[in-house]
Amino acid sequence: MTVMCMNEIVVSDNLTKRFGKITAVDHISFEVYEGEIFGFLGPNGAGKTTTINMLITLLRPDEGTASVCGHDILKEPNKVRERIGVVFQDRTVDGYLSGWDNLKVHGLVYGINNDALENKIRELLKFVELEEWANVLVKYYSGGMTRRLEIARALLNEPEVLFLDEPTLGLDPQARLHIWEYLLDLKRKKKMTIFLTTHYMDEADRLCDRIAIIDHGKIIAMGSPQELKSMISGEIIYVRTNTPMDALLLKQHLEKQGYSAKMLDRDGVVFVNVKRASAEMPVILELAQRAGVKVAEVRYSTPTLDDVFIHLTGRSLRDERIGSFERIREMMRRWRAR
Ligand SMILES: Nc1ncnc2c1ncn2[C@@H]1O[C@H](COP(=O)(O)OP(=O)(O)O)[C@@H](O)[C@H]1O
Numbered sequence: 001m002t003v004m005c006m007n008e009i010v011v012s013d014n015l016t017k018r019f020g021k022i023t024a025v026d027h028i029s030f031e032v033y034e035g036e037i038f039g040f041l042g043p044n045g046a047g048k049t050t051t052i053n054m055l056i057t058l059l060r061p062d063e064g065t066a067s068v069c070g071h072d073i074l075k076e077p078n079k080v081r082e083r084i085g086v087v088f089q090d091r092t093v094d095g096y097l098s099g100w101d102n103l104k105v106h107g108l109v110y111g112i113n114n115d116a117l118e119n120k121i122r123e124l125l126k127f128v129e130l131e132e133w134a135n136v137l138v139k140y141y142s143g144g145m146t147r148r149l150e151i152a153r154a155l156l157n158e159p160e161v162l163f164l165d166e167p168t169l170g171l172d173p174q175a176r177l178h179i180w181e182y183l184l185d186l187k188r189k190k191k192m193t194i195f196l197t198t199h200y201m202d203e204a205d206r207l208c209d210r211i212a213i214i215d216h217g218k219i220i221a222m223g224s225p226q227e228l229k230s231m232i233s234g235e236i237i238y239v240r241t242n243t244p245m246d247a248l249l250l251k252q253h254l255e256k257q258g259y260s261a262k263m264l265d266r267d268g269v270v271f272v273n274v275k276r277a278s279a280e281m282p283v284i285l286e287l288a289q290r291a292g293v294k295v296a297e298v299r300y301s302t303p304t305l306d307d308v309f310i311h312l313t314g315r316s317l318r319d320e321r322i323g324s325f326e327r328i329r330e331m332m333r334r335w336r337a338r
């Protein structure tokens, strides 16, 4: 390991990418430290994939640059590629090859010597618990198994930084937990540095040492999950009404009483930030009744990263309105990942 790789292992300096009129990534600067899991959390279309594609030297920035393991992505793209492993957002393994052969082809492309390669493949298939599936065609794998194979493949060249673009997109909860375990294991046992993107707040919260929250191509907040959540003090009460009109009415009544209340534009939920939810809940329910607002559901929790996102943008990460193109892509992805 060179001295350059101590501490800051990925440094992004004003990375910018435009597609026509859209600025997909807008002057983004951040550092990833050696051995940490760093996450890009943001809704669909925020610019996560575009950022990753620049860092892994697939896409040329319009402005700014970045370095990975001390190598500039513009000046030494090949050196960067030697040091990294990548798991892409979309599935990229060959369904008509076995798991073993998928890894073998990839290893040969990387120029790994045959004996070393066989040992490495065996070790990695064991790591992602696919030994027994090694000779089965990948088209018979589940979405989670395919993802695990892609992680194994990304580790073949013993990378120093592993990039994963939405590693658990479309997977069921159990398969997601499984993937999380491997990633935490890689960090703990191999001291691997991991850069991942996600639009799942629970994933970012569970895995990441530090998170950059990204929206419309810009980093709008950065810090540990705890630091980000502490942007909101106290607790959050969620009051679900039947219509957005009711929610608006309730919000106005709450604000008149000095509460800090927020609502999203299209559903009937009001978020109230209070010191202690158990004490405030009855007061708020009574207020709703007096305002003539029917309450369908009420619950409370300590702030989540989604609340932080709502606090910063007025929108939720959970039910981001996505374009029909994105929706079709998502459906295709789920269908393929079955
Ligand atoms: N090849 C492309 N051509 C035109 N627009 C693109 C292209 N790739 C991405 N975009 C646009 O750039 C923005 C960011 O996209 P992307 O980086 O894929 O976001 P994310 O990965 O966060 O969902 C979106 O508005 C998307 O439509």
Ligand SMILES: [Mg+2]
Binding pocket: 048, 049, 050, 089, 165, 166
């Ligand atoms: Mg993406």
